Amino acid sequence: MARWLIIAGIILIAVGVLMYFAPWLFNWFGRLPGDIRIESERSRIYVPIVSMIILSIVLSVIVSFFRR
Structure with missing residues (x-):
């Protein structure tokens, strides 16, 4: 461990x-199509859905590579 x-x-x-x-x-990370970004004068809301899915897939592949 x-x-x-x-x-x-x-x-x-x-x-x-x-x-x-x-x-x-x-620069591309967090600006992919499917990432939700809502901006107004007082607040900003950012939900990186597609970026997190891609990150999850990449990390899953790396972990499965090291397990074998």
Whole structure:
């Protein structure tokens, strides 16, 4: 379990560094068709449905790859 937590931490740090130094790589995330965005003068509501579905599929594939 400790090894998986270390690997997950390293991956999160790598993604964080990429998002900090190369934000253009992640501009598409959250702006896909199907993501709900409602903006008015006083409030903003954002529901990234399609982005979370894609993220879930990618993470499922990665986890199943490592389990085998």
